[in-house]
Amino acid sequence: MTSIRTILLFLLLVPAGLSAAVIRTGPGSLLQHALDRAQPGDTILVAPGLYKQHEIVVRTPVTIIGENYPVFDGENKYQILIVSADKVNIQGITVQNTGRSSMVDMAGIRLQNVSRVTVSNCRVLNTTYGVYLQGSRFCVIENNEIRSSATDELQAGNGVHAWKSDSLLIRNNKISGHRDGIYFEFVTGSAIIGNISTNNVRYGLHFMFSHNDGYSRNIFRHNGAGVAVMYSKKVVMTGNTFGEHWGDASYGILLKDISDSRIEHNNFAHNTIGIFMEGSNRIHVLRNTFNANGWAMRVQASCEGNTIETNNFTENSFDVATNGTLMLNTWRDNYWDKYEGYDLNRDGTGDVPYHPVSVYSILSERIPSTMILYRSFLTNIIDQAEKIMPSIIPDQLRDDSPKTKKWKL
Amino acid sequence: MLTVSKYVFLDLLKNRSILVYTLVLAVLSFTLLGLDGNSAKGLLSLLNITLLFVPVITTLFSAIYFFNSLEFIELLLSQPVKRTGILLSEYAGMALSLSAAFVAGVGVPLMILLPVGASFVLILCGVMLTFVFTSIGLLIFVLSRDKTRGIGAAIIVSLFFTLLFDGLMMAFIFAFSEYPIDKAVVAMIGLNPVDLARILMLLQLDVAVLMGYSGALFKEFLGSSSGSIFAVGCMLIWIVAPLLLALRIFKKKDL
Numbered sequence: 001m002t003s004i005r006t007i008l009l010f011l012l013l014v015p016a017g018l019s020a021a022v023i024r025t026g027p028g029s030l031l032q033h034a035l036d037r038a039q040p041g042d043t044i045l046v047a048p049g050l051y052k053q054h055e056i057v058v059r060t061p062v063t064i065i066g067e068n069y070p071v072f073d074g075e076n077k078y079q080i081l082i083v084s085a086d087k088v089n090i091q092g093i094t095v096q097n098t099g100r101s102s103m104v105d106m107a108g109i110r111l112q113n114v115s116r117v118t119v120s121n122c123r124v125l126n127t128t129y130g131v132y133l134q135g136s137r138f139c140v141i142e143n144n145e146i147r148s149s150a151t152d153e154l155q156a157g158n159g160v161h162a163w164k165s166d167s168l169l170i171r172n173n174k175i176s177g178h179r180d181g182i183y184f185e186f187v188t189g190s191a192i193i194g195n196i197s198t199n200n201v202r203y204g205l206h207f208m209f210s211h212n213d214g215y216s217r218n219i220f221r222h223n224g225a226g227v228a229v230m231y232s233k234k235v236v237m238t239g240n241t242f243g244e245h246w247g248d249a250s251y252g253i254l255l256k257d258i259s260d261s262r263i264e265h266n267n268f269a270h271n272t273i274g275i276f277m278e279g280s281n282r283i284h285v286l287r288n289t290f291n292a293n294g295w296a297m298r299v300q301a302s303c304e305g306n307t308i309e310t311n312n313f314t315e316n317s318f319d320v321a322t323n324g325t326l327m328l329n330t331w332r333d334n335y336w337d338k339y340e341g342y343d344l345n346r347d348g349t350g351d352v353p354y355h356p357v358s359v360y361s362i363l364s365e366r367i368p369s370t371m372i373l374y375r376s377f378l379t380n381i382i383d384q385a386e387k388i389m390p391s392i393i394p395d396q397l398r399d400d401s402p403k404t405k406k407w408k409l
Numbered sequence: 410m411l412t413v414s415k416y417v418f419l420d421l422l423k424n425r426s427i428l429v430y431t432l433v434l435a436v437l438s439f440t441l442l443g444l445d446g447n448s449a450k451g452l453l454s455l456l457n458i459t460l461l462f463v464p465v466i467t468t469l470f471s472a473i474y475f476f477n478s479l480e481f482i483e484l485l486l487s488q489p490v491k492r493t494g495i496l497l498s499e500y501a502g503m504a505l506s507l508s509a510a511f512v513a514g515v516g517v518p519l520m521i522l523l524p525v526g527a528s529f530v531l532i533l534c535g536v537m538l539t540f541v542f543t544s545i546g547l548l549i550f551v552l553s554r555d556k557t558r559g560i561g562a563a564i565i566v567s568l569f570f571t572l573l574f575d576g577l578m579m580a581f582i583f584a585f586s587e588y589p590i591d592k593a594v595v596a597m598i599g600l601n602p603v604d605l606a607r608i609l610m611l612l613q614l615d616v617a618v619l620m621g622y623s624g625a626l627f628k629e630f631l632g633s634s635s636g637s638i639f640a641v642g643c644m645l646i647w648i649v650a651p652l653l654l655a656l657r658i659f660k661k662k663d664l
Contacts, residue, residue, distance in 0.1 A: 292449070369582050376603075376604065377571055
């Protein structure tokens with residue numbers, strides 16, 4: 001099978017560069033020598049086996065293809081592959097056991113100030129940083145398996161780490177057991193699509209100062225928190241699944257100082273807090289499903305101009321929590337399963353507004369110990385009384401047109 | 410002794426109030442569980458009904474029934490049987506028939522419509538609450554001099570546990586919110602069987618909220634199995650303690 005694939009690849013590559021040579025290398029020789037001899041456009045086929053080679057620097061635009069996942073081992077001391085040439089293509093190799101250092105960010109595969117580099121179908125195991133991009137543009141990281149077993153934030157690195165880069169595509173990777181599954185800092189115009197990020201110590205995906213990016217159809221599960229988007233603008237988040245983020249500071253999405261973004265068609269299930277918003281402006285939250293979360297959303301009073309519409313809120317312990325009485329956001333056309341109003345003209349919109357913040361969520365916010373009385377008869381009475389005569393709950397936070405039927409999303 | 414229990418049990422099964430109690434519970438359960446597809450919501454409503462109905466009805470009904478069977482008890486006492494034996498068998502018959510009513514009214518619909526772990530816990534909570542409040546009803550019976558006072562005491566006691574206790578606790582929490590009162594609050598919960606049943610049930614449903622936000626102690630204690638064990642243990646004490654007290658008083662009581 002592998003040989004057929006090689007032949008096919010070969011056939012595909014031959015017309016592309018007739019002058020390009022194919023160089024074979026095995027565990028007996030150094031890959032670095034083969035790379036140094038290669039001309040731009042050459043293909044290097046790496047035979048299966050264990051290569052205890054490290055700090056391999058790729059300086060020419062070549063294609064490196066591993067046959068049946070040859071293993072490059074950093075012996076827990078070194079970095080492994082450093083790419084410093086444009087148009088390099090790396091496929092089908094295993095990179096494992098980088099060192100850990102507090103001076104250098106030890107990476108399995110490092111892309112250094114390059115463009116048009118592709119890393120695909122690789123396995124990156126037990127590394128501090130899996131794939132590390134710095135100052136790179138137009139790079140593609142796809143179909144990789146990036147696995148580690150980090151236990152604490154300080155020691156660990158990130159699965160895919162991108163710094164000061166632009167126009168990246170991170171697609172269909174499986175990332176687990178790092179500090180952050182994917183980390184973006186000063187990265188613009190990039191897309192993160194179809195990745196599965198699980199069991200990371202801190203965040204499944206972490207944005208810092210990264211504008212005009214989008215992530216969609218990703219699955220985030222069992223991370224410290226699903227996605228943290230901080231100090232960024234124009235981030236589009238669509239079709240993702242956020243699940244099983246339990247704990248004191250666990251969120252599906254944590255938004256901190258974000259503006260002009262869109263959260264659409266996502267699914268939040270079994271998170272302590274579905275979306276946490278702080279200092280975020282002009283975010284459009286629509287057509288999402290919030291099911292069985294502790295709090296579906298927590299919108300702090302520092303948020304302004306956000307629109308939350310046509311979402312489904314079902315089986316959440318609390319729908320919305322906030323920390324003040326000021327509310328400058330718009331809530332409309334959502335379906336709330338706790339809505340108890342009526343719809344006389346049967347147009348599918350309830351005739352009385354819905355207040356998604358229950359008085360009890362405010363009480364427990366002020367004095368956490370009152371949580372022990374949650375769902376007792378007394379607190380039910382308080383909630384009902386408050387619904388009729390709102391005095392404690394923020395009156396402005398209300399959905400004037402709650403739907404009586406669930407949206408089909 | 411077994412004969413007396415059996416007699417009380419069968420007599421109560423024929424009792425009209427018990428039948429109505431069963432029927433009301435069954436109708437409520439079927440409607441709440443069948444109304445909408447939202448199973449968690451139905452289960453929660455059922456929990457609220459259990460926490461409200463079971464204590465009030467059990468205490469009232471058992472106290473009234475014990476008073477009504479005073480003559481029967483006096484008759485039995487003229488026979489060569491022990492006083493404690495008679496009271497225990499009265500208690501057993503009463504608790505078992507009320508539990509049977511609860512299981513038939515709430516348990517059967519739950520098992521048909523929603524056979525999950527949380528449903529079992531709800532049934533267990535209901536049965537334990539029945540035993541607890543039958544014990545309390547018995548204690549009220551042996552302590553009160555006449556039926557009217559007994560019924561009054563039963564109403565007050567059941568309302569105290571379902572409503573007033575939580576209010577006092579809320580006041581306590583508000584008054585001492587500046588202090589580390591988590592431990593005291595957990596200990597206080599042990600003083601109310603209704604709250605214990607609620608916590609036991611919440612651990613099955615709303616773990617997210619309890620774990621997420623309300624202090625490390627709640628998370629550690631209520632989030633782990635030790636929380637459930639504590640709740641069940643306290644409930645058992647609540648069954649045994651009033652029963653033993655009632656037996657001791659009844660031994661010396663001048664009928």
